[in-house]
Amino acid sequence: MxxxxxxxxxxxxxxxxxxxxxxxxxxxxxxxxxxxxxxxxxxxxxxxxxxxxxxxxxxxxxxxxxxxxxxxxxxxxxxxxxxxxxxxxxxxxxxxxxxxxxxxxxxxxxxxxxxxxxxxxxxxxxxxxxxxxxxxxxxxxxxxxxxxxxxxxxxxxxxxxxxxxxxxxxxxxxxxxxxxxxxxxxxxxxxxxxxxxxxxxxxxxxxxxxxxxxxxxxxxxxxxxxxxxxxxxxxxxxxxxxxxxxxxxxRAIHRVLPHLPPAKALAGLSGAFRVRALSGGLSTALETLERTPGNAFVLTGGPDTFHLLDRPDPELLDRTIRKDRPDTWRQLDATVLHATLLDSVWHIPDRPSDISYLHHTEAAVEQAARHGGTAVLMRATSEEAVRQLALQGVTMPRKSTSFxxxxxxxxxxxxxxxxxx
Structure with missing residues (x-):
């Protein structure tokens, strides 16, 4: 049309x-x-x-x-x-x-x-x-x-x-x-x-x-x-x-990887990101995530254990993220998650059976625990960043942000x- x-x-x-x-x-x-x-x-x-x-x-x-x-x-x-x-x-x-x-x-x-x-x-x-x-x-x-x-x-x-x-x-x-x-x-x-x-x-x-x-x-x-x-x-x-x-x-949209146990997810990182265990519960983990500069994620397999992933290896990012997109797109958490972690580090197929997208944080944690899998908790992208990329004709990774x-x-x-x- x-x-x-x-x-x-x-x-x-x-x-x-x-x-x-x-x-x-x-x-x-x-x-x-x-x-x-x-x-x-x-x-x-x-x-x-x-x-x-x-x-x-x-x-x-x-x-x-x-x-x-x-x-x-x-x-x-x-x-x-x-x-x-x-x-x-x-x-x-x-x-x-x-x-x-x-x-x-x-x-x-x-x-x-x-x-x-x-x-x-x-x-x-x-x-x-x-x-x-x-x-x-x-x-x-x-x-x-x-x-x-x-x-x-x-x-x-x-x-x-x-x-x-x-x-x-x-x-x-x-x-x-x-x-x-x-x-x-x-x-x-x-x-x-x-x-x-x-x-x-x-x-x-x-x-x-x-x-x-x-x-x-x-x-x-x-x-x-x-x-x-x-x-x-x-x-x-x-x-x-x-x-x-x-x-x-x-708000953010979180990922649940039902077939990736948390221990295997953490073991597979092998220096790709800095990994730190977080004390406290879910709210403390999310507060830490919000104030962490650069690309960062929280990994959890249930309500008692949380790990912060940040400081990704620059060479890994350069090797795994496509270069024909604006810097704003290359630096998105969702871009790094999909191109670097899911595709290159964990080799998770991009199929509904292997990646679930949940809007509610507690539901993501509960679903990961139920399946013995891993929840990746995300931060939201601002509306203005989304709009500016859209005006350039650049699409973000799917389910990047929930309005x-x-x-x-x-x-x-x-x-x-x-x-x-």
């Missing part, structure tokens, strides 16, 4: 839970599919309410085709039963998340795929194929990905529409288990929609979270035999946030067949 100069966020008729058909909105929502810890997290969500959205985003069956068909059939059944109902009018949705001093507001809509959207990470082809098969079977976008853009930081254009809309009564409000309060409003006024369109028409977006979903949208559109720019498949569900107004939180707060899944869905012009 040919790129355009700006973003175009299209209204759609949202599909939402009927409050009187579920135990609570909290009980039917979920974190994004790639944040849910499997299988324990899936089981927890499934037992929260029989209509929890996890049954659509992470169905489980013996084979992929059965899983995807199961999700599609479940969606059809829930609509027929009135559990999910469609809004009468196309809308953009103002979405607010609040917890303590953290406040994030943005717009949920169907973003045209031909706009200037900057990725900053690579994707795993197998994950894209699985997500594409699920979306194709269900003809739905179940969860918005998170995009950021740099507005003026003041209440003009799209931001003015958001600030004005939140003064009214929301369509829904709920508080999820992580303590975040969520509210949603519909924007249907033609003047407001025009103001948003005009403001975004000269903006570009950075993918903060959801590279696989964006790649999935693109893959599905490319695979259409008669794709046109007016097709609902020419756009995808997103949450768009002006980070000049509402800065994102940035948030992430939108809750299940508050508003988009069905493709009902979204035709």
């Amino acid at each position: 040919t790129s355009t100069d700006g973003l175009r966020l299209l209204p759609f008729r949202g599909l939402r839970y009927a409050p009187d058909r579920v135990s609570s909105l909290t009980a039917v929502t979920s974190p994004p599919y790639d944040v849910v810890v499997r299988p324990d997290g899936v089981r927890h969500l499934e037992t929260a309410d029989p209509y929890n959205i996890v049954r659509l985003i992470l169905p489980h069956a013996a084979d992929p085709a059965t899983r995807h068909r199961q999700a599609a059939d479940t969606l059809t059944r829930w609509r027929a039963e009135g559990v999910l109902t469609q809004d009468d009018r196309p809308a953009l949705y103002v979405y607010e998340q609040r917890s303590g001093e953290v406040l994030q507001r943005g717009l949920i809509g169907a973003l045209r795929l031909d706009g200037p959207v900057l990725p900053h990470e690579g994707v795993i082809p197998e994950v894209v194929e699985d997500r594409a098969a699920l979306m194709r079977a269900a003809a739905a976008n179940f969860e918005p990905l998170l995009l950021s853009y740099r507005g003026q930081g003041i209440a003009t254009g799209a931001t003015a529409v958001i600030e004005r809309t939140v003064l009214g009564d929301p369509l829904l409000s709920t508080t999820t288990e992580d303590g975040f309060a969520h509210r949603l409003w519909a924007v249907t006024d033609p003047a407001d929609l025009a103001a948003v369109n005009d403001d975004l028409s000269h903006r570009q977006a950075l993918i903060a979270d959801g590279h696989h979903r964006w790649a999935t949208y693109q893959r599905l559109y490319e695979q259409l035999p008669d794709a046109t720019s007016s097709s609902p498949w020419a756009s995808g569900l997103v949450l768009l946030v002006d980070t000049a107004r509402y800065p994102l939180q940035v 948030g707060p992430k939108p809750a899944t299940g508050l508003v869905l988009r069905t493709l067949e009902d979204d035709r012009p």
